Amino acid sequence: MIFFITFAPDMNYPLNNIPERPVKPRQSGITMVMDKGLSLRQTEDFIDVAGIHSDIVKLGWATSFVTPKLKEKLDIYRSAGIPTYFGGTLFEAFIIRNQFEDYIRVLEQYGMEYAEVSDGSIEIEHDLKCEYISKLSKYVTVISEVGSKDATKIFAPYKWIKLMNAEIEAGAWKVIAEAREGGNVGIYRGSGEVREGLVDEILTQIPQETIIWEAPQKEQQVWFIKLIGSNVNLGNIAPAEVIPLETIRLGLRGDTFDYFLNSGK
Amino acid sequence: MIFFITFAPDMNYPLNNIPERPVKPRQSGITMVMDKGLSLRQTEDFIDVAGIHSDIVKLGWATSFVTPKLKEKLDIYRSAGIPTYFGGTLFEAFIIRNQFEDYIRVLEQYGMEYAEVSDGSIEIEHDLKCEYISKLSKYVTVISEVGSKDATKIFAPYKWIKLMNAEIEAGAWKVIAEAREGGNVGIYRGSGEVREGLVDEILTQIPQETIIWEAPQKEQQVWFIKLIGSNVNLGNIAPAEVIPLETIRLGLRGDTFDYFLNSGK
Amino acid sequence: MIFFITFAPDMNYPLNNIPERPVKPRQSGITMVMDKGLSLRQTEDFIDVAGIHSDIVKLGWATSFVTPKLKEKLDIYRSAGIPTYFGGTLFEAFIIRNQFEDYIRVLEQYGMEYAEVSDGSIEIEHDLKCEYISKLSKYVTVISEVGSKDATKIFAPYKWIKLMNAEIEAGAWKVIAEAREGGNVGIYRGSGEVREGLVDEILTQIPQETIIWEAPQKEQQVWFIKLIGSNVNLGNIAPAEVIPLETIRLGLRGDTFDYFLNSGK
Structure with missing residues (x-):
């Protein structure tokens, strides 16, 4: 699964056998970053150092509602060629208020090209959720999210698979496996430990490149990289952790140092 | 206790039923932020994105002693209309050295309009503490703090109430309930869990708007917002957590999403 | 061990009895900072507020490989008079690939004046490690690191002492006691707790000013400052924690407030 090149031209020195x-x-190897309230200049700083390693930025949950200069901020990302989307909780906040039409206007008003459809905080018939995915797909690229933010709501693996498949069929570009900013619900136990059996089973049925695994904690990132490889899609990465994550993907941090050298042999 | 408006004019889109x-x-709904060593530009960045949601900034403990360009930093806050004060540990550092008069000169020299009086690290007769509150009230608005930084010093609720009342009477504008940057002493257990009975009892005797609860951890913020409402006074908020906190206050993050929708009905 | 001055001229106000x-x-009292991916402007911001308290900056593990504008970044540190070095994992990445000569060229190319020699992720004969220290000492000031990043590899105290002595003899300027960014291996237990007996024993044989203790967690910093004094060498300090650490060194934070006042008497 891992291919090696002898020189990564955009990197700073000639180190052999670095994963490609x-x-x-x-479509795979995506780093999805969570911006939970960067200022304009902090956004520029993040892009300056980590933009080349970042594929897409989520303005976490409904932080966009209370963030000043939102349009300018989105423009900064746009100029850098990094797509953005509002967190699923914002979608849910409009849905629970019967304001779906308003949500579409908000997406238009801000020129959004992506949107998330989730049901982490609301209860919604799955058919209806898929209908929203389908409707929004006409306007934007849809990312859908499976899994509750409520730690007491635990789905069996077959249900994760069923939900994911239905959402992809409804038009979702990628499905996100829920973990929150903390990395302690959904595909993780309260301790942050991965529900390994769940992930294994999902991967027997859903192509890995269709999934973005929320993995805010380093141990979670390492676990997925060891399981799936450098080019697993990972999400909810804090801006300051993008550079560290990139080194883990390349086997250049202690955690995966051995792993890539051995698997490359 | 919760009032709703149908449109928050300074926010980015028309979302109905948002707590006011x-x-x-x-006087209530205050977010007190802890700056533990921002540079000048970082201070500007913080204000740029979170200034509208921040009521007052504490330069944590005695960080102001070792912070270069202190005057310029205070001027940046002042220009943004955000009052500042030096953490109580600085007051205590002057007191323990018998330099109270020097402390007053420092407040004057830096044009401070607020000051904290605390006894988190020193032992001091409570009458004498109240005397300092009273004396300083002639120069500045005094915020007093109750609770030790020493995790082994636990006060009974009646004592918290007695101390708080005496300090308000002595001239304190607000009393702070101690938690430190970590959120693991005073009103919290070592695990960060709230001493619920203590808080309940305090609230039977002291008006909630007179208290600023130090609540650096998200779970602590959520707990107080669920108990007292959107407009509880919270302190020791990290600069990068002000935007997230604002969404929690408004029911726009998973943690309080349900709470406000239900209580609003 | 502690000397007092009555006025620290570069500080903001006249506070008596502050440790010198x-x-x-x-050579002692060094704060070694870990930069794990600051942008150029973030680097400037860090220097602006904490540069005067920072002795040397490590670009953590192999983050320098994936950091854009690396030369510009190193120049910013250079202009501020703060020496930098690449984390030991980068050295190891070159060694494991049989690219030691390339590593020397990289050090030259970037004008590095310091380098770290470590074996945290690779297994290497100690004689060979010392040979690398000796060879690199001809080009740069060498910092060597003792201790594995693997939590299961635990050395007895006599072995730490033997390794440290051999590395100093081979030409290392200082030896670093391993802890990682997390502070949970090497001289610490998985919980972050200090292996006290180990540290005590090391200090009977190695002069404290020759060692830099990695101490990313506040409790670890406090522990070492209480054991050795204000001017212990501490490493892996996050940029935003340099100002807080400086206050702990000076007895101006709750954690060491009492300690210095009592020991000064």
């Missing part, structure tokens, strides 16, 4: 990373825009 | 937030300067 | 800190460049 596809160039952006890419 | 009073405009600054306000 | 030697001026830079210094």
